[in-house]
Amino acid sequence: MGTESERIIQEERNSRERADRFYNRQVKGHLTPVMQSFIKKQHMLFIATNDAERNCDCSPRFG
Secondary structure: OOOHHHHHHHHHOOOHHHHHHHHHHHOOOOOOHHHHHHHHOOOEEEEEEEOOOOOEEEEEEEO
């Protein structure tokens, strides 16, 4: 996981193992129950996504 540029920097800084641990523990393909609970309590948040071509979109959500 991560971009080619991230991997290059991780190799230069000898932090690849640390990054892999982060990706494996923290990066999810879904919202966990804890995340869902946190989101439900917010008055405002931003939803950001990207597609396979790395085009990004960010939208505010209120309420």
